[in-house]
Amino acid sequence: MSAFEGLFNPRGIAIVGASGDLTRFGGQTVRALNTSGYQGGVYPVNPKYPEIDGRRSFASVSEIDGPCDLAVIALPAAHVARVVRECGQHGIRFAVVLGGGFREMGPEGAKLEAEMLEAARAGGVRLIGPNCIGMVNVHAHVIAAFGSLTRPPHLQPGPASVAVQSGGFGMSVVIQAAMAGVGFRYVVATGSESDITMPELINHYVDDPGTKVILTYIEGVADGRAFMAALNRARAAGKPVVIWKGGKTGQGAKAAASHTANLTSTYDVYRAALRQCGAIEVYDTEQAVDFLVSFTSGRLPQGRNVAVVTNTGGSAVVFSDTADEMRLTLTPLATATTDQLRKLLPPLAAVDNPIDTTAGYPRAEHADDYRAAFEAVLADPAVHQLCVLFGTIMGKTFELSARLLSEAAMKFDKPVFGFSAVPAVISTQGHEHLARAGIPLLPSPNRAARAMGLLADFAEARRRAAPDGNPVPAALEKLPALPAGAVCLDEHESKQVLAAAGIPVTRDVLLPLEPTGSAGVTFPVALKLVSRQIAHKSDIGGVKLGIQNAAELSEAAREIVASARKALPEAKLSGLLACEMVSGGIETIVGVVNDESFGPVVALGLGGVLAETLKDVTFRIAPFGIDEAHAMIAELRGAGLFDGVRGKPPADRAALAEALVRVSALAWALRGRIAELDINPLIVLERGRGVVAADALLALR
Numbered sequence: 001m002s003a004f005e006g007l008f009n010p011r012g013i014a015i016v017g018a019s020g021d022l023t024r025f026g027g028q029t030v031r032a033l034n035t036s037g038y039q040g041g042v043y044p045v046n047p048k049y050p051e052i053d054g055r056r057s058f059a060s061v062s063e064i065d066g067p068c069d070l071a072v073i074a075l076p077a078a079h080v081a082r083v084v085r086e087c088g089q090h091g092i093r094f095a096v097v098l099g100g101g102f103r104e105m106g107p108e109g110a111k112l113e114a115e116m117l118e119a120a121r122a123g124g125v126r127l128i129g130p131n132c133i134g135m136v137n138v139h140a141h142v143i144a145a146f147g148s149l150t151r152p153p154h155l156q157p158g159p160a161s162v163a164v165q166s167g168g169f170g171m172s173v174v175i176q177a178a179m180a181g182v183g184f185r186y187v188v189a190t191g192s193e194s195d196i197t198m199p200e201l202i203n204h205y206v207d208d209p210g211t212k213v214i215l216t217y218i219e220g221v222a223d224g225r226a227f228m229a230a231l232n233r234a235r236a237a238g239k240p241v242v243i244w245k246g247g248k249t250g251q252g253a254k255a256a257a258s259h260t261a262n263l264t265s266t267y268d269v270y271r272a273a274l275r276q277c278g279a280i281e282v283y284d285t286e287q288a289v290d291f292l293v294s295f296t297s298g299r300l301p302q303g304r305n306v307a308v309v310t311n312t313g314g315s316a317v318v319f320s321d322t323a324d325e326m327r328l329t330l331t332p333l334a335t336a337t338t339d340q341l342r343k344l345l346p347p348l349a350a351v352d353n354p355i356d357t358t359a360g361y362p363r364a365e366h367a368d369d370y371r372a373a374f375e376a377v378l379a380d381p382a383v384h385q386l387c388v389l390f391g392t393i394m395g396k397t398f399e400l401s402a403r404l405l406s407e408a409a410m411k412f413d414k415p416v417f418g419f420s421a422v423p424a425v426i427s428t429q430g431h432e433h434l435a436r437a438g439i440p441l442l443p444s445p446n447r448a449a450r451a452m453g454l455l456a457d458f459a460e461a462r463r464r465a466a467p468d469g470n471p472v473p474a475a476l477e478k479l480p481a482l483p484a485g486a487v488c489l490d491e492h493e494s495k496q497v498l499a500a501a502g503i504p505v506t507r508d509v510l511l512p513l514e515p516t517g518s519a520g521v522t523f524p525v526a527l528k529l530v531s532r533q534i535a536h537k538s539d540i541g542g543v544k545l546g547i548q549n550a551a552e553l554s555e556a557a558r559e560i561v562a563s564a565r566k567a568l569p570e571a572k573l574s575g576l577l578a579c580e581m582v583s584g585g586i587e588t589i590v591g592v593v594n595d596e597s598f599g600p601v602v603a604l605g606l607g608g609v610l611a612e613t614l615k616d617v618t619f620r621i622a623p624f625g626i627d628e629a630h631a632m633i634a635e636l637r638g639a640g641l642f643d644g645v646r647g648k649p650p651a652d653r654a655a656l657a658e659a660l661v662r663v664s665a666l667a668w669a670l671r672g673r674i675a676e677l678d679i680n681p682l683i684v685l686e687r688g689r690g691v692v693a694a695d696a697l698l699a700l701r
Helices: 025-036 077-089 107-123 167-179 198-207 224-236 259-263 266-276 285-295 313-325 335-344 364-379 395-409 428-436 445-463 491-500 550-567 608-614 626-635 639-643 653-669
Strands: 012-016 041-045 070-073 094-097 126-128 134-137 142-145 157-164 184-189 213-218 241-245 280-282 305-310 385-391 416-420 508-511 525-530 543-547 575-580 586-595 599-606 617-621 674-684 691-693 696-700
Touching: 012 025, 025 041, 025 142, 070 077, 070 142, 077 094, 077 107, 107 126, 157 167, 157 198, 167 184, 167 213, 167 285, 198 213, 198 224, 213 285, 224 241, 224 266, 241 266, 241 285, 266 280, 266 586, 266 599, 266 617, 280 285, 280 445, 285 445, 305 313, 305 364, 313 385, 313 445, 335 364, 364 385, 364 395, 385 395, 385 445, 395 416, 395 428, 416 428, 416 445, 491 508, 491 525, 491 575, 491 696, 525 550, 543 550, 550 575, 586 653, 599 608, 599 626, 599 653, 617 626, 626 639, 626 653, 653 674, 653 691
Parallel strands: 012 041, 012 070, 070 094, 094 126, 157 184, 157 213, 213 241, 241 280, 305 385, 385 416
Antiparallel strands: 134 142, 134 184, 508 575, 525 543, 525 575, 586 599, 586 674, 599 617, 674 691, 674 696
């Protein structure tokens, strides 16, 4: 049995704070259970009433005389801990706490929440909420909720399970999905997640045979690694997690030392985690609903190639624009396919992809040809999905077209979509044909293209559900000893750590502040100040480039030291670093920030010192393998630079990917100490010559 069996399939439900006023929270729950068809015991608890809505009312939880696994607590915060304690003593192992007044209200509320959790743990009670609208099990008619979950439109049973951190907003998405024909299994509004968390619910849905797709709305998670683990389990099980992330624009805390931190927002980290785990991120209700409708049709594409059949060119243009955004390809059809289409379609039809059948087609006398045309397109090995743009056709023509498409689609295991601007009340029979065949019919071409793109995204993620074929390097055992406490290492120390992790660095020579010679230095060099107190050396004149000989080295040293002592007289200066000059290549920035929820996050950006201006950056949660590293590079808007432009040779993508993997391994090895890492620039040389870190800064905590 599931650890949450008593929560979702309780033998009985106590409603503590039940009200004789059926418009109040506790009253709504009693009435909903009385009318839902729930087969277990319903136990209102309120000493003021002998009965509520025809049910005996109990004076306390301890008086309940039947089997009971779940309590719905509709009381002010000050009374909740006492009731939770009574539940534990009476063997009730789950409670849904509807009301607020806890940590969101400040220190006094936080104290009440702590007392509630202490009582729950002492009695072995698990909690949903507080500050939530509750939960339902649609299949078993369990309603432990108030508000929209207790009122029409009542949800129909189906394969979608839901966990949302905003009950009111989350229910608006659920209701619109229900109106589009999506059926539901579990719906939980998690509220403040004082106890049972979003990752726990996702894991339960993964293990539940009746759940096929998971819908979530999140604003934040306390344990990012647990969240990612749950998402990865869902991907491996073939259950897409559709996520709407709220609160995208808030910036995380920034440390002044690092460019990487200035490039990273809280949402960047979440987006990286979602991509890495194969979750389906959506940005509006339409996308969420369209994906749920599309996935429950039961077919997944084998690639990103699509074919379009239309009777109006404009619809195909709009579809194609969104297809480009979603990385879908209107694939050329096989010669055999186009030859067959020429025989089946009218003389004026365009048989290249998109296929334009011309207006007014088909007619009843062409039914067999039209069906055969659909079958020919679906049989083409290059086509992974088909979309038919019906536009505004209606009546008998739409009914015939829908029936023929449905008959053809049933013979193939490829996703098929339709677009129609005509509502079901006008073209009922055509809509019914498509629904029976599992063909989503969407109200615009771009929505159809976007849904097809999201379906292809999940299919890709599903295919890579197995662990990365190139594992992360073994634990790093030869790192130099690190100083205790919070400290920002200087460039020389930072590069030593990188080199020990297998990340190439420039050939450097550490010199005193007043060098008397240039032994070991190979000119030309860059001369840099070495100081733990000065992170941005160039800002105070602490860097001189293109030094050609010993005399220039001596003069540059005097200027650098004088400038530093004038700008920051209290800073401790440890020496000077003569670094080899690296010519050519593409400047990138590679860095790490240590996120409060997710731990070490690796960033890759283009531009070196211009990275903060260009903002061409991508992220991954460490550690990861070579496949994720290559995916990071491909996500950059300027990724084409690595292929060579305007006569320049291709850059060493493979070496860059390997460096990213090693940075991720280093970040993971130092996860308890690392605050930030900045490699700026990491220069990517031409193919075969590798990469080299020209500057680095490692901040410890």
